[in-house]
Amino acid sequence: MKTEQELKDSVKERYSKIAEQGKIENAASCCGATTPSNKVYNIMMDDYTGTDGYLEDADLGLGCGLPTQYAGIKKGDTVIDLGSGAGNDCFVARHETGAEGKVIGIDFTPTMINKARTNAEKLGFNNVEFREGDIDEMPVNDNSADVIVSNCVLNLVPNKQKVINEIFRVLKPGGHFSISDIVLVGKLPEALREDAEMYAGCVAGAIQKGDYLQHIKDAGFQNLILQKEKTITIPDDILEKYLSEQEIEEFKKGETGIFSITVYGEKPGTKKDKPKLIMSNLQDQGACCTPDSGCC
Structure with missing residues (x-):
């Protein structure tokens, strides 16, 4: 089992290479990190092309949602993007945010x-800056951001609770986040879970949906x-790198699901204006899932 630092180093190495690839090449693989499939599969990403x-x-075709659309x-807001x-x-x-706001990418x-x-x-x-640093130790002061967004990144961080605690620290009282990420329902096959390449590819680093929300x-x-x-x-031609034909069939028939979710949450406190949220029709449940409904 790799240490947290070894996993981080593996992700950093792969994403350094991804930075030099094109969007089509990245979209043909699992979050850009694996060897491209023999067909172009948009496995994770949502289409940004109509977005202002x-x-x-x-x-680079690396996301798994449109968190800024829902945020x-x-x-005038100060916004931080994690894994920019x-x-x-x-x-x-x-x-x-307009010219009067500020955006920080980490x-x-x-x-x-x-x-x-x-x-x-x-x-x-001039009001968009990029800071080098780990998102589980953000180079940002306490209570700095009105909004935090992130797109298919927290699943790459070994210690999820640490980075979520950092989000809480950095948000202003009453501030909020909207984050898209990959989560699991059911147990991922061991070969996928332990492979560093699939970890950098957003899947093996994902945790259970219930644990993520908790x-x-x-x-x-x-x-x-x-x-x-x-x-x-x-797709099969990626799974074939890790699983036998029989294991692929069992995996598909099993109860394991891999999902992209976009989650919103607020830091307690008073904020002058509540955000106007855009909701989407969920595939498997109602359009709004709150802690009181039992699913969060």
Whole structure:
């Protein structure tokens, strides 16, 4: 079993390579980290192309949702994007905050930081900055952000509770987050769970959906909402790297599910204006999932 630091180093190495790949190559693999499938499968990503503020050069096809769409960002907000990559979600967030707001992207991969800064300079965005650092030890002061977003990143962090506690620390009282991530329902096959490549590919690092939501509650967040959920299907030619033909059939017939979820939560405290939230019709349950409903 790899240590937390070994897992981080593996992710950093792979995402440094991903920074030099194109979107099509990344979309053909599992979060960009694995050898491309022989067909182009958009395994995780949602389509940003119709989103205001979208910059194609900043979209590496690595996300699993559209957290900025659901985050209720307002003009003048300070927004932090965790695992900001080439800057895609930061630039979408900046469209919402306007020139009077501020957007901070945090990423621990120097190559990604350089790529994002280049994109920001091309756009002339002086209120968007990118900081190198771990999201479980954010280079940000306490009570700094109105909104935190993240797209398919927390599953890559070995200690989920630590990074969720950091989100709580950095948000202002009454601030909120909207995060898209990969979670599991049921036990992942051992070969997938232990492989570092699949860890960097967003799947093996995912934890149980119930545990994920419990970590958020344990950190002190309130008013949890499951804003969106979709099923993730890994194609056979990727599964074949880890499982036999029989194991693939058993995996597909089993109770294990891999899902992308977008979760909203608030830090206790008073905020002048409540965000106006966009909801999506969930695939497997109602449009709103709160702690009182039993699913969070």
